[in-house]
Amino acid sequence: xxxxxxxxxxxxxxxxxxxxxxxxxxxxxxxxxxxxxxxxxxxxxxxxxxxxxxxxxxxxxxxxxxxxxxxxxxxxxxxxxxxxxxxxxxxxxxxxxxxxxxxxxxxxxxxxxxxxxxxxxxxxxxxxxxxxxxxxxxxxxxxxxxxxxxxxxxxxxxxxxxxxxxxxxxxxxxxxxxxxxxxxxxxxxxxxxxxxxxxxxxxxxxxxxxxxxxxxxxxxxxxxxxxxxxxxxxxxxxxxxxxxxxxxxxxxxxxxxxxxxxxxxxxxxxxxxxxxxxxxxxxxxxxxxxxxxxxxxxxxxxxxxxxxxxxxxxxxxxxxxxxxxxxxxxxxxxxxxxxxxxxxxxxxxxxxxxxxxxxxxxxxxxxxxxxxxxxxxxxxxxxxxxxxxxxxxxxxxxxxxxxxxxxxxxxxxxxxxxxxxxxxxxxxxxxxxxxxxxxxxxxxxxxxxxxxxxxxxxxxxxxxxxxxxxxxxxxxxxxxxxxxxxxxxxxxxxxxxxxxxxxxxxxxxxxxxxxxxxxxxxxxxxxxxxxxxx
Ligand code: HEM
Numbered sequence: 001x002x003x004x005x006x007x008x009x010x011x012x013x014x015x016x017x018x019x020x021x022x023x024x025x026x027x028x029x030x031x032x033x034x035x036x037x038x039x040x041x042x043x044x045x046x047x048x049x050x051x052x053x054x055x056x057x058x059x060x061x062x063x064x065x066x067x068x069x070x071x072x073x074x075x076x077x078x079x080x081x082x083x084x085x086x087x088x089x090x091x092x093x094x095x096x097x098x099x100x101x102x103x104x105x106x107x108x109x110x111x112x113x114x115x116x117x118x119x120x121x122x123x124x125x126x127x128x129x130x131x132x133x134x135x136x137x138x139x140x141x142x143x144x145x146x147x148x149x150x151x152x153x154x155x156x157x158x159x160x161x162x163x164x165x166x167x168x169x170x171x172x173x174x175x176x177x178x179x180x181x182x183x184x185x186x187x188x189x190x191x192x193x194x195x196x197x198x199x200x201x202x203x204x205x206x207x208x209x210x211x212x213x214x215x216x217x218x219x220x221x222x223x224x225x226x227x228x229x230x231x232x233x234x235x236x237x238x239x240x241x242x243x244x245x246x247x248x249x250x251x252x253x254x255x256x257x258x259x260x261x262x263x264x265x266x267x268x269x270x271x272x273x274x275x276x277x278x279x280x281x282x283x284x285x286x287x288x289x290x291x292x293x294x295x296x297x298x299x300x301x302x303x304x305x306x307x308x309x310x311x312x313x314x315x316x317x318x319x320x321x322x323x324x325x326x327x328x329x330x331x332x333x334x335x336x337x338x339x340x341x342x343x344x345x346x347x348x349x350x351x352x353x354x355x356x357x358x359x360x361x362x363x364x365x366x367x368x369x370x371x372x373x374x375x376x377x378x379x380x381x382x383x384x385x386x387x388x389x390x391x392x393x394x395x396x397x398x399x400x401x402x403x404x405x406x407x408x409x410x411x412x413x414x415x416x417x418x419x420x421x422x423x424x425x426x427x428x429x430x431x432x433x434x435x436x437x438x439x440x441x442x443x444x445x446x447x448x449x450x451x452x453x454x455x456x457x458x459x460x461x462x463x464x465x466x467x468x469x470x471x472x473x474x475x476x477x478x479x480x481x482x483x484x485x486x487x488x489x490x491x492x493x494x495x496x497x498x499x500x501x502x503x504x505x506x507x508x509x510x511x512x513x514x515x516x517x518x519x520x521x522x523x524x525x526x527x528x529x530x531x532x533x534x
Contacts, residue, residue, distance in 0.1 A: 029059050069334070070369050071120040074165055075131045078114030079213070079266045080333035081273055083322035085109050085136055085283070091317060094234050094287060095226035097346030099138040100317070108137040108384055109320060112336055113213040113265070116148075117168045122178060123262035125254040127208045127468065132218030132240060133338040134320065137384035140422075144342040145238055146362070150207060151219040153303045154196040156443050158357015164189060164196075182475035191484035194515050195443070197450040197492055198304050204468040205453075206248035206461055212268040214279040215247040222355040223300045225348040225427055226287070233427045235293060235300060235350065237286040237307060239314050244279065251468065270325060278323040284314030298449070299442035303354045305449055332380045337366040345424040372396045388416035446515060450492045466496065470503040482506065487513040 020026040027035045035056055042054035052058075072078075085107045091100035099107050114131035115122065130149040135142055154164050167189030170178050177183050181203065190196050202208070210216045220238030227233050249257065257264045272279060286307055293300040300307070326332035339362035340355060349355055366375050372395035375381055390407055392400045400406075405414035454465065469489070473482050482504055490497030490512040501509055 029056060030063065031059075069371065072114075072369060073365060074116050075114040075133075076120045077118050077122050077124075078112045078131060078333060079269055080110060080112035080326060080336060081269060081322040082324040082326065082332075083109045083111065083278070083320060085134075085318055085320050087318045088316065091226070092228065094228055094236075095346040096229040097138070097143075097226070097344045098140045099136060099143065099344065100346070107139075109322075110135045110137075110332070110336060110380060111320070111322060112333055112338070113216075113269070117180070118178060123258040124265035125209055125249065125258045127181060127203070127251075127254070127472070129203065129208065130210060130213070130216055132216065133336075134218070134240075135336065135338060135342075138344050139385045140344040140346075141383050141385060141387070142342045142381075143344045143347065144338045144340065145218075145220050146338045146340050146358070147218045147220045147238065147240070149210065149216040149218055150199065150202040151217075151221060151237075151239070151306045152198050152202065152449070153221055153354060154190075154199045155193065155354065156195050156302055156304055156439065157353045158361065160193070161354075161357065161361070164193075177475075180472075180475075182472045184476050184478050184481060187473060187476040187481050187485055188478070191481055191488060194446040194488055194513060195304050197446050197488055198453060201450045201453045201465065201492065204465045204472070205457065206250075206464055207246075208468075209249050209251065209254045210265075211247035211249050212272075213265055214268065214272060215242055215244050217241055217246060218281065221303050222352040223293075223350040224343075224355075225350060226285075227346055227348050227425075227427050231425070231428070233348070233429070235288050235290075237314075239284040239286065240281040240320065241284055241314075241316075242279065242281050243319075251464070251471070269322075273322060273325050278321050280322075281320045282316040283318045283320060284316050286312045286314050288312060298445060299440060301350055301352045302443045303352055304443075304446070308452070331378075335370060335375075335378050336380045337362075337370060337375050337378075339363055339366065343424070345422070348427045351429075374398065390415060447488075447491045454493050454496055462496075466499045466503070469496075469500045473500065473504055479506075483510045484513070486510055491515065 027038055029035060038056070041057045042051045043049065044051065050057075085099070087100055087103060087105040087107075089103045091097075094100075099105065112131065112133045114133070115124070115126050115128040116131065117128050118126050132147045132149050134145045134147070136145070155161065166172075167185045168181060170176050171183065171185050181187075190200060218238075218240030222237075224236050224238065225233045226236050261267065269279070286309075288300075288307070292312075296307075298305040339359075341359040341363060343349070349359065367373060370378070373391075374394050374396045376383075377396065377398040390401050390405075392406055401415065403412070403414045404410075405412050408415055408417060454462065457465065469485075473485055476482055476485075483506060486497050486501045486504070486506060487510040488497075489500055490509070497512075498509065
């Protein structure tokens with residue numbers, strides 16, 4: 001056999017069907033040049049040396065060498081799907097957003113679920129917050145609701161986000177543990193950050209180990225605004241409720257599943273959608289005005305607080321259906337860029353200091369991660385409505401202004417112009433004050449809602465919280481940090497603090513943490529007592 005024939009028969013079934021013929025297209029370089037041989041580098045004789053001149057080889061390896069992009073600095077591990085949002089009824093009384101004007105309106109959507117702390121290759125069933133990021137391709141541009149499966153957050157001010165994320169991720173000297181809240185740095189930061197106590201209750205609850213993405217709620221967390229055509233503002237909280245209800249696994253199940261199938265959540269979503277079981281969520285709104293907000297002891301700008309649903313019933317306003325998996329994971333799920341700043345006219349921000357910081361962070365990080373200011377040219381990030389602007393050039397520019405004018409105003413009558421009527425107008429809230437770095441007094445109560453959450457749990461759920469805190473804190477080696485955590489738990493609920501202290505073998509209870517705590521004598525007796533003694 002000649003050298004050429006040997007090559008064709010090498011490898012598994014490497015016969016003639018490996019060649020372009022019939023419907024099989026010719027393999028090309030990225031420049032479109034047809035490739036004659038994709039099995040052998042160009043050499044002097046069959047045994048080399050190899051030649052620099054081999055541009056097939058160099059292009060192929062060059063591209064491979066650059067396949068990786070930075071993983072997301074948080075929420076690195078995720079999985080997404082396409083679908084649509086269907087509006088139930090017009091919400092014109094509250095918002096001028098086009099997506100909410102007509103009953104039955106369908107808007108294309110892309111959703112990415114994620115864990116927060118683990119790297120891209122970590123396991124699905126970590127005890128962690130889950131990201132629930134929704135991109136709605138509205139007729140007035142992309143609207144991203146970049147939420148989580150928990151309604152509150154660890155910190156009140158975005159300036160603490162880098163510290164919080166450093167503390168939750170692997171420790172810098174040893175580079176472990178990955179994807180776990182079970183370590184000293186995490187509990188050190190948390191125990192020094194009492195505002196995180198409400199979130200810690202959620203994180204130690206069954207909500208942090210969901211059975212599947214399909215059985216999770218989603219929350220926009222912050223208070224946002226809706227603004228109607230008369231420029232009247234209503235505060236709003238966004239809540240996604242799964243049609244299937246909520247389910248979690250138990251911790252011992254999570255541990256086994258992580259070992260046996262680290263892709264458990266991915267596989268579940270893939271299987272469900274591929275078999276036509278399309279998961280569905282209802283978007284619910286909690287709508288309220290300033291007077292209502294003023295009636296609370298807490299501040300509606302504080303992202304560590306919820307508005308209890310018993311106090312303000314969420315109203316279902318539409319449904320989100322996920323019915324199609326991406327054709328390509330990298331192109332879509334990996335390259336999708338969510339940003340809290342993406343809101344349509346009729347949706348606006350509140351002064352929540354965490355939200356204000358996020359509005360800077362997401363745009364900034366996308367440049368690093370996707371490598372070019374033109375990341376909106378990637379199909380998954382491009383609007384699906386008409387769009388016209390004068391932004392131009394930069395790396396990977398796919399769409400530049402057409403014609404002579406790349407600025408405005410211009411005398412050529414070319415290009416788009418602003419529209420005071422149709423365009424986004426910020427709600428003209430009256431603001432005044434001194435330039436200061438201060439937390440408001442209204443953000444000071446860190447325990448009441450943590451306690452409310454703990455007491456709202458059923459007995460088995462409370463037991464799971466105790467077990468989770470015991471397990472996670474048992475991995476924290478520093479006794480002072482453990483004791484400091486217990487001192488906070490005693491403020492959340494005395495029996496909770498005592499139970500965790502007992503299980504951790506802390507003989508002498510620490511003093512409850514010194515913090516601004518409202519009087520506790522009006523609280524209901526804790527049902528935790530009975531379950532913990534069992
Ligand atoms: C990523 C939610 C707070 C910065 C994400 C993602 C979600 C999310 C769901 C993943 C998006 C995706 O699937 O691609 C939240 C929620 C927060 C919060 C609900 C609080 C209520 C913050 C804060 C900052 C921040 C305070 C910074 C100041 C980031 C960054 C990414 C990210 C940089 C990576 C984005 C990317 O590379 O695509 N967040 N986050 N987040 N978040 Fe947040």
